[in-house]
Amino acid sequence: MAKLLQDRVYTLALTIVLVGIGAAVIFPQTFPTFGNMSQVVLNLSIDSIVAVGMMLLLVTGVFDLSVGSVVAFSGGLAAYLMFFLNWPVPLAILSALGASTLIGAVNGYLIAYQGINPMIQTLAMMGIVRGGALMVSGSGIQNLPYWFGAIGQSRLLGVQMPVWYMLLVVAVFSFLMDKSVFFRRYYYIGGNERAADLSGIRVKRMKMYGFMLTSTLAGIAGILLASRLGAALSTSGRGLELRVITAAILGGASLTGGQGRIIGALLGAVFMGLVSNIMILARVSGYWQEIILGLILITAVWTDLLVQRRSSIKRSNHGGSKNMEQGTKKVTSV
Amino acid sequence: MKKITLAFLLLATACELPPRQAQTNAALRTAEATAAEGRTDEEYVMITTAVTMPMYVNHDQATFRRWGQARGVRVSILGPAEWDVPAQINTIEEVIGTRPAGLLINGTDPAIAPVINKAVAAGIPTVVYDSDIPNSNRHAFLGTDWYEIGKMQGEEMARLINGKGKVAYMGILGLTNMEDGFRGLLDVFKKYPRIEVVGKYDDKANVEEAARITSDLLAAHPDLAGLCGFDSNSGPGMALAVREAGKAGKVKITTVDWEPEHLQLVRDGVIQMLAGQKRELFTWYGAQFLYDMVHQTNKLSANDAKAGLTNVPYEINTGLIRITKDNVNEFLIRK
Numbered sequence: 001m002a003k004l005l006q007d008r009v010y011t012l013a014l015t016i017v018l019v020g021i022g023a024a025v026i027f028p029q030t031f032p033t034f035g036n037m038s039q040v041v042l043n044l045s046i047d048s049i050v051a052v053g054m055m056l057l058l059v060t061g062v063f064d065l066s067v068g069s070v071v072a073f074s075g076g077l078a079a080y081l082m083f084f085l086n087w088p089v090p091l092a093i094l095s096a097l098g099a100s101t102l103i104g105a106v107n108g109y110l111i112a113y114q115g116i117n118p119m120i121q122t123l124a125m126m127g128i129v130r131g132g133a134l135m136v137s138g139s140g141i142q143n144l145p146y147w148f149g150a151i152g153q154s155r156l157l158g159v160q161m162p163v164w165y166m167l168l169v170v171a172v173f174s175f176l177m178d179k180s181v182f183f184r185r186y187y188y189i190g191g192n193e194r195a196a197d198l199s200g201i202r203v204k205r206m207k208m209y210g211f212m213l214t215s216t217l218a219g220i221a222g223i224l225l226a227s228r229l230g231a232a233l234s235t236s237g238r239g240l241e242l243r244v245i246t247a248a249i250l251g252g253a254s255l256t257g258g259q260g261r262i263i264g265a266l267l268g269a270v271f272m273g274l275v276s277n278i279m280i281l282a283r284v285s286g287y288w289q290e291i292i293l294g295l296i297l298i299t300a301v302w303t304d305l306l307v308q309r310r311s312s313i314k315r316s317n318h319g320g321s322k323n324m325e326q327g328t329k330k331v332t333s334v
Numbered sequence: 335m336k337k338i339t340l341a342f343l344l345l346a347t348a349c350e351l352p353p354r355q356a357q358t359n360a361a362l363r364t365a366e367a368t369a370a371e372g373r374t375d376e377e378y379v380m381i382t383t384a385v386t387m388p389m390y391v392n393h394d395q396a397t398f399r400r401w402g403q404a405r406g407v408r409v410s411i412l413g414p415a416e417w418d419v420p421a422q423i424n425t426i427e428e429v430i431g432t433r434p435a436g437l438l439i440n441g442t443d444p445a446i447a448p449v450i451n452k453a454v455a456a457g458i459p460t461v462v463y464d465s466d467i468p469n470s471n472r473h474a475f476l477g478t479d480w481y482e483i484g485k486m487q488g489e490e491m492a493r494l495i496n497g498k499g500k501v502a503y504m505g506i507l508g509l510t511n512m513e514d515g516f517r518g519l520l521d522v523f524k525k526y527p528r529i530e531v532v533g534k535y536d537d538k539a540n541v542e543e544a545a546r547i548t549s550d551l552l553a554a555h556p557d558l559a560g561l562c563g564f565d566s567n568s569g570p571g572m573a574l575a576v577r578e579a580g581k582a583g584k585v586k587i588t589t590v591d592w593e594p595e596h597l598q599l600v601r602d603g604v605i606q607m608l609a610g611q612k613r614e615l616f617t618w619y620g621a622q623f624l625y626d627m628v629h630q631t632n633k634l635s636a637n638d639a640k641a642g643l644t645n646v647p648y649e650i651n652t653g654l655i656r657i658t659k660d661n662v663n664e665f666l667i668r669k
Contacts (some may be wrong), residue, residue, distance in 0.1 A: 012543065030431055030432045033431065035431050036373075036428070036431045039424075039427050039428055040428070042427075043424040043427065043428070046420075104470075133508075134507050134508050134536070134634075137508065139508055139509060139510045139513035140443055140444060140445060140508070142445065142469070143445050145418065149352060150351050150352060153351075153352035154350060154351050154352055155350040155352075158349070158350075204484060225420060229420065229423065229445045229448070230448055231444065231445035232350055232417055233420070233445055233508070234507070235417060235418065235419055235443075235508055235509070236419070236420055237420075238414050238416055238418050239418060239662065240419065253587065277428055280412060280425055280428045280429060280432075281428075281432060283377075283379075283410040285385065285410075285412065286385030286386060286411075286413050286414055286415045287385070287386055287415070288665055289414075289415065290415050293404065326460035331592060
């Protein structure tokens with residue numbers, strides 16, 4: 001049990017359940033309804049898809065601040081190609097995703113191969129891509145083709161499609177990060193980059209792939225958002241990068257790398273979505289929402305530190321007494 | 335393989351595509367039903383983006399709260415702290431489920447039309463303010479025409495610089511209402527071939543950014559004749575840089591909004607004209623329209639819903655305020 005409580009995924013899942021029960025008691029008419037729940041999950045689906053990529057990067061020990069801009073750019077580019085150039089829907093989507101991957105490749109190359117600091121590189125890219133989003137979307141592109149809208153507005157079993165895409169992305173990446181040798185290498189890199197390099201892992205190439213994957217996921221999220229809204233907005237994804245980093249950290253990632261699980265990113269996003277929903281139901285003003293989310297993040301990380309510190313003290317005490325016992329035995333035997 | 339095909343077919347049957355067209359009169363009918371029930375715990379909700387923006391706080395939200403007190407009803411103000419239209423949409427979606435008596439929505443972008451339609455279809459009286467969402471089924475709109483704001487600035491700037499010289503303009507690029515304003519401005523300048531537009535800039539609604547752009551412009555074009563601003567922070571930023579360059583009054587400035595700092599800059603002669611909106615009227619009368627819909631203050635037929643009409647004005651243009659050095663004291667005293 002104590003071991004489970006040290007795992008952020010379990011503590012976060014437990015917190016989500018407790019918060020959910022509390023909200024259901026306080027707002028019995030509005031919170032525990034299918035309509036509200038499906039809306040909450042729909043609203044967090046876009047962030048969650050990007051959070052999966054961000055978790056992968058955080059495991060490696062880096063992060064990407066340009067994902068919010070990529071969300072706006074990919075939706076805008078697809079809309080531009082469909083609306084102004086009459087490109088077929090699949091081709092426009094593939095082009096937008098290709099452009100997103102390319103953005104990730106540029107980030108990855110300059111960070112991994114040229115040694116530019118990830119924060120500076122992705123911050124600069126954030127501005128460049130946001131400018132690109134403004135150029136392609138202008139004041140917004142509406143009246144997109146019906147089949148483009150159908151991607152994000154259709155429902156399966158009463159739940160809107162972005163939720164299913166999110167679950168698919170989480171399931172696939174969870175499996176890969178747990179089972180695939182290729183993806184497990186990200187943990188080695190995040191744990192000790194030099195050791196990983198010496199053991200033959202192509203660290204630079206892996207890092208570049210990480211940025212490409214994250215940017216592609218942000219591209220997918222951008223397409224889904226534009227499809228769901230029925231419009232491409234140049235202002236989409238503003239502040240998204242910080243939200244997904246928060247979700248990933250709440251879910252167990254560390255800025256120093258080497259730890260975190262994909263399911264943790266999803267739970268982090270679920271927790272934030274839940275808190276945001278409860279604040280709306282409680283009519284808490286927007287002034288407070290960010291303050292409360294910030295406080296939650298600090299509390300989560302702090303609690304985690306305390307738990308880890310306590311367990312490491314216990315371990316060292318336990319290990320210490322064991323060593324002492326062994327030492328005494330040796331002395332006695334001598 | 336058969337199992338996979340079967341599973342795919344099952345999924346396909348469970349899949350529901352979005353409707354190609356939507357909208358009925360259900361909204362009006364439900365609004366009437368709500369009124370007939372005679373609610374006692376009425377709550378009216380205002381939903382905007384950038385909920386902490388001083389202009390919204392001082393004008394829209396303060397008036398909305400005052401209206402709530404005057405009417406004895408509950409009012410709530412919700413929305414993201416940043417300019418984030420998808421987050422505003424998410425908030426509206428989540429509020430619809432709580433069934434407030436009425437929704438007062440800031441028309442930030444045409445993309446919010448589907449969610450407005452959803453609120454209307456759920457039977458919630460819905461009024462849009464500030465900028466219209468004409469492609470939606472909203473019950474009423476109160477606000478200003480941003481194209482007119484651009485035109486007003488263009489005409490004043492042309493007059494101030496005698497129809498000739500270099501002019502630049504700035505605001506938040508990509509916002510529908512501001513792009514409408516830019517269009518109005520440029521349409522006026524087309525009539526003046528000797529006015530040269532040297533640039534359109536994104537000041538990101540940030541005073542420092544507006545000041546930085548302006549000082550760069552002044553360095554690149556020492557003969558710059560005028561600057562036009564389109565967001566609340568454009569004016570103070572442009573004025574700061576112009577003042578620091580010692581060109582106050584020489585480089586003409588027109589901009590939007592009339593917060594105390596804007597008014598002071600007009601009095602000091604740094605800004606020549608403000609194109610102000612009557613924002614207090616948006617939210618006071620917008621909320622009142624919602625109240626009148628819920629209470630059917632003015633019943634126009636035996637059954638307005640059946641007759642397919644809404645018993646509040648469909649569209650109100652509250653007009654603009656032109657503030658110059660001649661009348662600025664009236665506004666400073668009021669503040």
